[in-house]
Ligand code: SF4
């Protein structure tokens with residue numbers, strides 16, 4: 001395992017035999033192309049410890065944590081697997097803000113998380129659950145930014161990122177303030193809504209941590225259609241990781257892992273994939289083609305069709321239908337139908353047609369419900 005020495009920073013761990021590295025925005029750090037989301041660690045602490053140790057051995061140098069995941073136990077579950085000196089690793093922390101958060105509160109939260117993780121400093125600390133509307137609370141006198149700047153002056157925090165679920169446009173506004181070194185954002189082949197934000201981050205030299213690469217497990221099922229359109233005879237999970245990695249503005253793909261085989265497979269996927277400059281455009285083109293299978297008959301989850309007098313969960317069914325038809329995720333659609341709460345199931349539909357009258361996209365809702373029921 002070697003060490004590189006980026007400018008202005010403590011060296012980061014590297015294992016070039018098993019892991020590629022990418023620039024983390026303008027920070028000078030080279031981050032592992034695969035990072036470890038610690039929000040899915042399990043109740044098996046022995047396994048958690050072994051997983052994190054193995055991840056470090058395989059060259060992962062970014063671990064995403066916060067005190068607030070896993071009912072407050074995420075960082076306790078992460079810490080035992082980290083090497084004693086934690087040198088060369090980014091173990092990020094995250095704290096939320098609201099109108100009442102003062103510099104004092106934010107500082108205390110940073111110290112609390114450092115304490116749990118046994119760290120002397122955060123190379124990255126995230127402003128969590130952030131949005132453009134919260135910017136005024138970040139910037140106010142005696143507010144969060146004051147705490148951050150002081151923590152940076154003292155060396156307790158090196159870099160600042162943010163994460164949240166605001167609109168892509170609002171996140172671009174956040175990026176353009178120049179306050180942040182990274183953004184952590186959901187991105188996968190069925191949710192590309194933040195693609196313009198990611199592109200802008202790339203232009204501004206802000207590091208991008210792409211989370212939810214397999215859409216919370218949704219892409220963990222076979223899809224012949226994706227294989228055909230991507231021209232890759234691979235498991236869907238692997239294609240999903242490749243898609244995210246193909247985006248040149250993505251610094252690292254953050255996968256929430258809790259099994260050894262999953263870690264090893266993800267590492268192998270990342271190691272074996274070296275996208276060229278055209279890969280991202282080619283894959284996006286393939287996805288557009290799949291998205292167009294339904295033409296303009298696409299559910300935008302606006303929910304205007306709700307409430308259904310029979311309590312059918314129409315948007316849930318329409319989403320399942322789309323992922324089946326557009327991306328070939330038939331098994332996922334079948335599972336979604338099977339797991340729909342009894343009182344919301346399509347079997348209650350009495351064919352009244354009210355939903356179709358309200359749907360702005362003119363979707364043949366009843367026909368689709370029937371097709372799904374046959375699954
Ligand atoms: S009204 Fe139409 S587009 Fe909107 S959620 Fe319902 S089915 Fe989807």
Ligand code: SF4
Nearest residue numbers: 308349350352353355
């Ligand atoms: S047609 Fe079926 S799904 Fe649509 S509103 Fe009527 S009962 Fe609900």
